[in-house]
């Protein structure tokens with residue numbers, strides 16, 4: 001959970017996009033671009049965003065439930081903001097209550113994913129977009145946020161199914177954005193600068209989780 005941030009980054013966004021377009025033009029002028037490079041660059045044309053489909057998810061098997069658009073900001077990651085971090089949360093409530101508050105425009109916060117105790121994963125915000133989950137604008141822009149059903153003072157809430165499903169999800173995110181699988185890049189909400197949140201709490205087993213993420217990353221490679 002985190003407080004709501006006003007979208008005031010218009011200048012920065014235009015600047016970075018202009019820079020990218022300049023680079024593309026220069027490359028095209030000096031050499032013939034390989035076919036795959038062209039495929040990778042086409043969406044950097046001004047005004048063209050990557051295509052989106054209603055209800056589409058970024059993680060196979062996740063179920064889509066849209067968060068209120070007051071709880072995230074439309075973006076075009078990883079091209080306007082690089083993604084180099086996964087932030088782990090615990091909801092301090094049930095799965096259903098987390099889904100409900102993320103749908104509430106008054107809540108002002110939401111994460112990309114929620115993992116249920118039985119390992120079910122719901123996606124509520126596209127990874128393309130900036131979710132308000134870290135309580136820190138820079139960290140929101142560069143991260144994917146994953147909530148886990150439960151309470152920080154109830155170790156029994158953190159089930160085997162939850163660890164395993166979450167680890168597969170994090171491994172896939174790390175693969176997609178080439179994020180190193182280490183504790184510099186996979187962090188808890190508590191580790192975000194300026195936060196007053198304590199999740200995922202002392203019962204979250206980081207050694208176990210990182211081992212599972214590394215195993216899933218190797219299996220997927």
Ligand SMILES: [Zn+2]
Nearest residue numbers: 001089189199
């Ligand atoms: Zn949190």
